[in-house]
Amino acid sequence: MGKTRNFFHLHMVSDSTGETLMTVARAATAQYEDVQAIEHVYPLVRSTRQLDHALDEIEHAPGIILYTLVDPELAGRLEQAARAAGVPCVNILSPVFAVFQSYLNVRLTGRIGGQHALDADYFHRIEALNFTMLHDDGQIPDNLDEADVVLLGVSRTSKTPTCIYLANRGIKAANIPIVPDIPLPRQLGELRRAMVVAVVASVERIQQVRQNRILTLNAGGFENETYVDRRVIAREIAVTRKICAEHGWPLIDVTRRSIEETAAEIMSLYRAHKSALANGGAA
Structure with missing residues (x-):
């Protein structure tokens, strides 16, 4: 009971x-x-x-x-x-x-x-939100270096809501999906200003969220069976970890984190990133 x-x-x-x-x-x-x-x-x-x-x-x-x-x-x-x-x-x-x-x-x-005054900070947040919406899910990769943060992750790791939360804090955030066997945009290797960070979750968490998504859409079929297959998800996670290790990008496990907690961790990393850039260090 x-x-x-x-x-x-x-x-x-x-x-x-x-x-x-x-x-x-x-x-x-x-x-x-x-x-x-x-x-x-x-x-x-x-x-x-x-x-x-x-x-x-x-x-x-x-x-x-x-x-x-x-x-x-x-x-x-x-x-x-x-x-x-x-x-x-x-x-x-x-x-x-x-x-x-x-x-x-x-x-x-x-x-x-x-x-809530209509001051410079307010319009900066609106500008960040517009940028974030235009650069959702890998759209418009050509000007990625205009972002403050580029967020990577497999499907259903809350990339979009996290980016929107960051935008409401004045941070221009773009997000790009990680899909095995599909190369990431070449622009990621050319970034000089933006910080790249990735998110990952447990197999169980991602599977649960994806199953709920399919139920919401009332969708079925082989493609969706693959979408929620534990082995497929495990491979996606392994690919994410490998990519981050190869490039030295920070990786955040969001399995038990709220959107706010994930965003707070990203903002902390971004402050350190900005400080490094200001001091002439490596981005």
């Missing part, structure tokens, strides 16, 4: 997109076994009317309230309503603001959605 899950209502009230709240809430919830949050997200709450809508929902389904509201009047109303309902209410950025203000001795500006 499966364990019984305990459900609770989790209300997230934000004057911006709510992404910060959701990230913090899910990171916290993940630390508790057999607990599942029923999420209620209220983004772009910037008026009394919008806050009233959130308060009505909270009244009908009481639970923990997390919020990021810059407007002190709206924050005060939310706190007051929480006290009246007898539910916890936390401004998740308040302790961070306090530390910054104390250490830096600067005044809080109270900019709503400041992290």
